[in-house]
Amino acid sequence: xxxxxxFHMTIGGKPVSSDSLFDVLNPATEQVLAQAPDATRDHLDSxxxxxxxxxxxxxxxxxxxxxxxxxxxxxxxxxxxxxxxRLLTAxxxxxxxxxxxxxxxxxxxxxxxxxxxxPVTVNEDSADRYSETRRVPIGVxxxxxxxxxxxxxxxxxxxxxxxxxxxxxxxxxxxxPLTTLKFGELAATILPPGVLNVVTGGDxxxxxxxxxxxxxxxxxxxxxxxxxxxxxxxxxxxxxxxxELGGNDAxxxxxxxxxxxxxxxxxxAAFTNNGQICIATKRMYVHRDIYDTLKDALVAYxxxxxxxxxxxxxxxxxxxxxxxxYKRVLDLIRDARDKGYRFLLGGEAADTPGYFVPxxxxxxxxxxxxxxxxxxxxxxxxxxxxxDVNEVIERVNASEYGLGASLWTGNPDAAMDLAARIASGxxxxxxxxxxxxxxxxxxxxxxxLGVEGGTExxxxxxxxxxxxxxx
Numbered sequence: 001x002x003x004x005x006x007f008h009m010t011i012g013g014k015p016v017s018s019d020s021l022f023d024v025l026n027p028a029t030e031q032v033l034a035q036a037p038d039a040t041r042d043h044l045d046s047x048x049x050x051x052x053x054x055x056x057x058x059x060x061x062x063x064x065x066x067x068x069x070x071x072x073x074x075x076x077x078x079x080x081x082x083x084x085x086r087l088l089t090a091x092x093x094x095x096x097x098x099x100x101x102x103x104x105x106x107x108x109x110x111x112x113x114x115x116x117x118x119p120v121t122v123n124e125d126s127a128d129r130y131s132e133t134r135r136v137p138i139g140v141x142x143x144x145x146x147x148x149x150x151x152x153x154x155x156x157x158x159x160x161x162x163x164x165x166x167x168x169x170x171x172x173x174x175x176x177p178l179t180t181l182k183f184g185e186l187a188a189t190i191l192p193p194g195v196l197n198v199v200t201g202g203d204x205x206x207x208x209x210x211x212x213x214x215x216x217x218x219x220x221x222x223x224x225x226x227x228x229x230x231x232x233x234x235x236x237x238x239x240x241x242x243x244e245l246g247g248n249d250a251x252x253x254x255x256x257x258x259x260x261x262x263x264x265x266x267x268x269a270a271f272t273n274n275g276q277i278c279i280a281t282k283r284m285y286v287h288r289d290i291y292d293t294l295k296d297a298l299v300a301y302x303x304x305x306x307x308x309x310x311x312x313x314x315x316x317x318x319x320x321x322x323x324x325x326y327k328r329v330l331d332l333i334r335d336a337r338d339k340g341y342r343f344l345l346g347g348e349a350a351d352t353p354g355y356f357v358p359x360x361x362x363x364x365x366x367x368x369x370x371x372x373x374x375x376x377x378x379x380x381x382x383x384x385x386x387x388d389v390n391e392v393i394e395r396v397n398a399s400e401y402g403l404g405a406s407l408w409t410g411n412p413d414a415a416m417d418l419a420a421r422i423a424s425g426x427x428x429x430x431x432x433x434x435x436x437x438x439x440x441x442x443x444x445x446x447x448x449l450g451v452e453g454g455t456e457x458x459x460x461x462x463x464x465x466x467x468x469x470x471x
Contacts, residue, residue: 003083003182007036009043009200010184012050013193018043022202024178027093027319028309028354034091036177039201041208044169047197048214051140051167054194059137059165066163067114073190074110074159077103077151080186084179086311088151091178093318093355094273095310103179106151112437113159116458123466130469135462137165138240139216142209144230146222147173147321148276148377150180156244156452157219159437162195164461166217169197171209175322210234217241217461221278224401224446231449242450242460245443246375247278247403249424250396251432253294254389255287256410262430263297269406269432270381271305271359274317276325278447279404279426279433283372285384285392295363295383299344302359309354319355320378326355329378332371333360336380341365344383367395375401389418397423402444406432425451 008015018037026033037043058066077084081103088099123131141161145154150172161168172180177200184198199205206226210218210233217240220230224246234241251269253262270281286294310318320326330349337347346360362382365371371382386392396405405424407415412429419427425443428434435441435453442451451457 003080003087005034007034007178007181008185009037009039009047009181010188010196010198011043011047012053012197013188013191015185015188016043016046022174024091024175025322026090027321028311028356030353030355034178036174036181036200039199039205043199044205044208044212045214047169047199048140048212050194050197051169052214054192055137055139055167058162058167058192058195061165063118063163063165066165069191070114070159070163071111073187074107074114076186076190077107077110077183081107084151084182087182088176088179089310089318091176092147092150093310093321095315095318098273099310102149102152106155109152109155109437110159113155113163113458116160116163116437116455118164118458118462119455124468128471130471131466133464133466135164135459136465138461138463139166140214141166141168141461142212142215142218143168143170144206144209144218144220144222145170145172145180147175148273148278150176151183153221154180154183156221156457158196160452160458161219161461162191164458166461167195169199169209169215171199171201171205174200174202206230207233210239211236213237215239219452219460220244227448240460242452243448244278244441244452245403245446245448246401247443247447248282248373248375248399248401249279249404249406249432250399251281251284251406251408252386252392252396252418253284253286253290254407254409254415255289257290257408258410259290259294259297262408263294264301265431266294266408267298267301267305271302271317271379272433274320274357275379275381276321276377277433279435281381281406281432282375283382283384285386285396288385288387291383291385295344298383299361302345302361305359307356307358317359317379320357321355323355325377326357329357329376329380332374332376332378332380333357335370336362336365339365339369341369341371346379373399393418393421400446403447404428404432
């Protein structure tokens with residue numbers, strides 16, 4: 001496939017342009033990188049119609065054949081990883097190494113999802129009756145992917161939705177549409193026409209998609225505020241929804257943790273991808289006995305991390321992806337400074353082109369502060385002191401979010417009981433951010449509805465159908 005600077009939507013297996021285009025910026029330079037097609041309502045109608053036409057044939061295609069094509073698509077993404085990597089860095093900002101890992105993860109996620117199976121439950125097998133419940137596809141899925149991990153988070157949806165027998169209209173973020181448009185071109189060489197359609201556009205396109213009467217399910221990854229609007233829009237036609245929303249993930253560092261051994265890992269738990277991860281550590285609770293030691297170790301390591309244009313060799317952290325998020329992160333820093341909180345590192349905007357924010361670490365701000373209670377989605381980490389395990393679990397669970405959490409300890413077996421007390425969809429012990437297509441991932445409370453990954457995530461793209469036969 002051609003990775004030139006022309007970008008087209010994919011509708012019904014064919015490239016489609018638009019008379020209207022929108023600019024895509026490189027966040028490291030704030031310069032226009034390329035232009036992407038701005039879909040009209042007619043484009044969306046065409047994409048949904050193509051998906052509806054393709055659905056009966058795809059749904060009745062044997063699952064072994066669907067599995068094979070999705071696996072082949074994963075291989076194709078991996079084969080083009082170098083090209084995708086450069087384009088992803090240019091539009092998203094993350095360093096080349098991180099972009100390459102994301103692209104490889106996207107391909108491997110497709111291949112992993114392709115190994116899953118839909119269960120058939122035998123309810124009764126008696127002299128009177130045979131009854132079973134099977135899983136059947138829903139229809140057309142409207143998938144909306146975010147800008148922080150545009151490729152891999154789209155594959156969270158593409159793999160299981162298509163394996164289950166659905167067809168799809170995929171919409172990437174307008175901040176990062178380019179890799180997804182090229183993925184659509186690639187998919188058109190492998191999948192039957194209309195099975196996967198890719199459309200791009202501005203702020204109007206998402207609501208058009210979620211309210212479209214031809215869409216049967218919406219799978220959305222993004223902020224909690226937008227997720228509420230998606231759910232409201234989908235309710236008009238009782239669309240099924242999966243919502244993977246915001247998080248304010250807590251890390252609890254227990255007094256028996258090996259601070260020196262864990263400092264680098266704890267740093268990246270918070271600052272990977274500039275903190276622009278729903279499951280990044282957003283608040284770090286550290287036991288009083290090791291607080292000062294860990295504080296010093298984190299700051300010392302942070303000073304060694306190179307920030308810059310992700311396309312430059314050696315860069316470990318790039319810019320914030322877009323101006324809206326950049327301004328929000330700076331507002332949180334400004335609020336902390338105005339309130340007189342103590343900064344261990346950072347706290348000032350970089351005086352350079354691009355959306356760069358220095359690594360910022362705060363020393364024990366109040367529990368009710370904005371930087372503790374809100375999801376920052378940027379390179380800011382509040383360190384918080386605690387004395388008692390019961391008290392810290394209560395503080396962690398007081399959040400309106402419940403996506404992920406982590407425990408760091410020298411006794412991981414004992415931490416299993418503590419993990420069960422944390423109100424989060426995933427709790428990691430001595431690691432964080434590990435996701436797999438073979439395990440369910442989802443949030444509690446305001447962090448979402450439904451799950452992605454594993455058999456449970458695959459079933460999100462199906463309806464239950466019970467068939468009973470009288471003997």
